[in-house]
Amino acid sequence: MLGVKLCGIKLENPTVLASGILGVTKEGVDRIGKAGAGAVTLKSLCHEERQGYKNPAIIVWEKGMLNAIGLSGQGISNAIKDFRRLDDVSVPVIGSIFGYRTEDFAHVASEMSKLKPAMIEVDISCPHVDYGKPICSDKGIAAEVTKAVKKNTRIPVSIKLSPNVDDIKEIAHAVEKAGADAITAINAASGMVIDIDAKKPVLANKIGGITGPALKPIAVRCVYQIYETIKIPIIGTGGITYGKDAIEMVMAGATALGIGTAVYYRGINAFKKICDEMQQWMKKNKVKNLGEIRGVAHK
Ligand SMILES: Cc1cc2nc3c(=O)[nH]c(=O)nc-3n(C[C@H](O)[C@H](O)[C@H](O)COP(=O)(O)O)c2cc1C
Numbered sequence: 001m002l003g004v005k006l007c008g009i010k011l012e013n014p015t016v017l018a019s020g021i022l023g024v025t026k027e028g029v030d031r032i033g034k035a036g037a038g039a040v041t042l043k044s045l046c047h048e049e050r051q052g053y054k055n056p057a058i059i060v061w062e063k064g065m066l067n068a069i070g071l072s073g074q075g076i077s078n079a080i081k082d083f084r085r086l087d088d089v090s091v092p093v094i095g096s097i098f099g100y101r102t103e104d105f106a107h108v109a110s111e112m113s114k115l116k117p118a119m120i121e122v123d124i125s126c127p128h129v130d131y132g133k134p135i136c137s138d139k140g141i142a143a144e145v146t147k148a149v150k151k152n153t154r155i156p157v158s159i160k161l162s163p164n165v166d167d168i169k170e171i172a173h174a175v176e177k178a179g180a181d182a183i184t185a186i187n188a189a190s191g192m193v194i195d196i197d198a199k200k201p202v203l204a205n206k207i208g209g210i211t212g213p214a215l216k217p218i219a220v221r222c223v224y225q226i227y228e229t230i231k232i233p234i235i236g237t238g239g240i241t242y243g244k245d246a247i248e249m250v251m252a253g254a255t256a257l258g259i260g261t262a263v264y265y266r267g268i269n270a271f272k273k274i275c276d277e278m279q280q281w282m283k284k285n286k287v288k289n290l291g292e293i294r295g296v297a298h299k
Helices: 026-034 076-083 102-113 132-137 139-151 168-177 213-229 243-252 262-266 270-284
Strands: 004-006 009-011 015-017 039-041 058-061 064-067 093-097 119-123 157-161 182-185 189-191 208-211 234-237 256-259
Touching: 015 270, 026 039, 064 213, 076 102, 093 102, 102 119, 102 139, 119 139, 132 139, 139 157, 139 168, 157 168, 168 182, 168 213, 182 213, 208 213, 213 234, 213 243, 234 243, 243 256, 243 270, 256 270, 262 270
Parallel strands: 015 039, 015 256, 039 093, 093 119, 119 157, 157 182, 182 234, 234 256
Antiparallel strands: 004 009, 058 064, 064 208, 189 208
């Protein structure tokens, strides 16, 4: 009843662990698959090792989370040694990549393909890394990166978009035309929280990415607008915490559902809980499969 097909990949249910949350070791990936996720996205990897930003790099406030981790990570060559392959775990794995220049994206895509992930997600949208900005908000560069990645892999590619742009439809259209097989929408929105006692921003980086419940209406709006513009599937991501949020995202047009911050609120069983709540809603509303309600909010 919840099974979906995403770029030809069969997912037992539409929930996908979003990039950056737990997807750093092979054992972790397997554990999340066994806990009920339909697919798992790895933390974004680039051509080199990165330290990330100083602490505090993450805070939880009343309506969500704010983070400026700074894309810390081991780099693609060490990841290849660690993971060895990604097609032998309990769940389809999405390899997330990023780079500073187009050539880096192309190189990391080609290296990531050696691990045989089910899909590659291209993070052009980190809200607190400077080089992310011109890529995510410039349709020409976004298309150039998409073409370069597509040229270097045969694995389906999803481009991850940012809400921090003037017109997300324009970017979605450009990357679809450049050959993207799917779109992941959205990455975190740019934000700041000030500690009024300390009289300064809480995060060491000052600016961070808003995720969790506060992001949901922005994510739903983006998915709705993208669905009207393109034909490729959307991994709707942002603030999905309960089954009702997931249903809302499907009604906006999403095929699969990225889930990140909800793991903090609801634990590793968040995927199973969200699926159970979706099924309860579907039963009550006599909906047999998600295809019946996908994009229904557009009618
Ligand atoms: C701590 C943290 C780290 C993240 N790291 C990445 C990352 O490495 N690459 C990426 O594309 N998105 C990253 N994200 C963004 C998430 O994948 C997702 O797009 C965002 O959190 C919105 O979904 P959510 O509200 O369900 O968390 C990160 C988010 C959080 C909270």
